[in-house]
Amino acid sequence: MVESPLASLGISNAIDTHMHPWRLADLPPVIQGAREVRPDLAQDYSPERIIDTAKSSGFDGVIFVQARDYHEDSAAEARFFVSAAKEHPQVLGCVIGVDLLNPSATEQLLGSLDGASVVRGGRMIKPENVGVGILSDTRAKETCKLLGASGLSMDLLIRSSNPGQLNEAVGLVSWLATNTKTTVIGDHLLKPTGVATGTPSAEWLSSLHELAKCPNFYLKLSGLPGELPEGSDFRTFWPFYDAAFEALGPSRLLFGSDYPVSYGHLASVKAVTDWLVGRGLTDQSTLNSIFGDNARVAYGIKQTR
Numbered sequence: 001m002v003e004s005p006l007a008s009l010g011i012s013n014a015i016d017t018h019m020h021p022w023r024l025a026d027l028p029p030v031i032q033g034a035r036e037v038r039p040d041l042a043q044d045y046s047p048e049r050i051i052d053t054a055k056s057s058g059f060d061g062v063i064f065v066q067a068r069d070y071h072e073d074s075a076a077e078a079r080f081f082v083s084a085a086k087e088h089p090q091v092l093g094c095v096i097g098v099d100l101l102n103p104s105a106t107e108q109l110l111g112s113l114d115g116a117s118v119v120r121g122g123r124m125i126k127p128e129n130v131g132v133g134i135l136s137d138t139r140a141k142e143t144c145k146l147l148g149a150s151g152l153s154m155d156l157l158i159r160s161s162n163p164g165q166l167n168e169a170v171g172l173v174s175w176l177a178t179n180t181k182t183t184v185i186g187d188h189l190l191k192p193t194g195v196a197t198g199t200p201s202a203e204w205l206s207s208l209h210e211l212a213k214c215p216n217f218y219l220k221l222s223g224l225p226g227e228l229p230e231g232s233d234f235r236t237f238w239p240f241y242d243a244a245f246e247a248l249g250p251s252r253l254l255f256g257s258d259y260p261v262s263y264g265h266l267a268s269v270k271a272v273t274d275w276l277v278g279r280g281l282t283d284q285s286t287l288n289s290i291f292g293d294n295a296r297v298a299y300g301i302k303q304t305r
Helices: 029-033 047-056 074-087 103-112 126-130 138-149 165-179 202-212 234-248 265-278 284-298
Strands: 015-019 061-065 091-097 119-123 153-156 184-186 217-221 253-255
Touching: 015 047, 015 253, 015 284, 047 061, 047 265, 061 074, 074 091, 074 103, 074 119, 103 138, 119 138, 138 153, 138 165, 153 165, 165 184, 165 202, 202 217, 202 234, 217 234, 217 284, 234 253, 234 265, 253 284, 265 284
Parallel strands: 015 061, 061 091, 091 119, 119 153, 153 184, 184 217, 217 253
Antiparallel strands: none
16 A cells, blocks of 8 residues: 555644535536546545545545535535534535625525534635626625624635636735635635646736735645646646745645545645655645644634534
C-alpha cells in the first residue's frame, strides 16, 4: 500500500474542505449535463464512498459542498447532507445551496433544517455561469450578512474569465469585511484563467492582493486538476499556488480536493503536496494550517462534534 502524502509529511487531523456526494438516482443537473464528457461522474458517490476515499488519502474529516443551483431543490440536498452528517462523524460541515438574491428564502431554509449545526456555509453556483450582476446586487449583500449573523461562511464560486466578476467579488468581500461578521471562502482559487499554460493573468493577481487586504477572506487550493485533462503535469499549477501563498500566506489557504469533479482524489492531494515540497514549504505549522487548522477557523468547526 502506497503511503499517503499527508502521512509522509506528518500531517494529522486533516480536513478536505471540498467534496461532493450525490446519488446516482438523483444526479445534480450540472453532472447530468457533463455525462458525455465525464461518464465517470454518473455514479453513486454516496457519503460513505466520499468519506472512505478521503480516509484512504489520510483525511480525518470532510466538508460536503453542494453541487446544485438554488432552484434545483437545494433544500433536499441540504437535508441529504445533514442526514449523512448525523450518521458519519467524519462529516465536520456542510455548505448548502442558497439564493444570494433572496435573503428571506435563505433565512427560511436555514430555519427549516433539523440538525443545522453541521451546516457551516452557503454557496450559489449561478455567478460562475452568468457573469456579473449577482455579487454587486444589494440583496446578495443582505444574504451574505445574514449568513455571517447566523455563524455561517459564504463559499464564493466565480469564474475569473467572466468580465467584471473579479471586480464584483472584491467589492462584495470588502463590503462584508467592513459591515458584517461574514467569512468568505473563495472556491477553486477563483477559477483563474491561464491554467493550461501556467500563466496567471494580471487581473487575477491584482484581485488576489486586493482580497488579501480583507481579513475575512480565505481561499481554497482546490479545483485546478479539474481544469486540465486527466494525467496532465500539475506543475503548471505552481504559479497559481505561489501567487496565493504570496498574497494570503499560510494562515488563509485551505486544501480541498473537489472530488469527484476533479480527477482522482489522491491526484488532487499530490498536486498541492508536491508543490509544498517543491517550494520547501514543509514546516509543520504551514502544513497543519493548510490541511486543517484554517478550515476549522474559516468554517467555525469545533474540534469535536
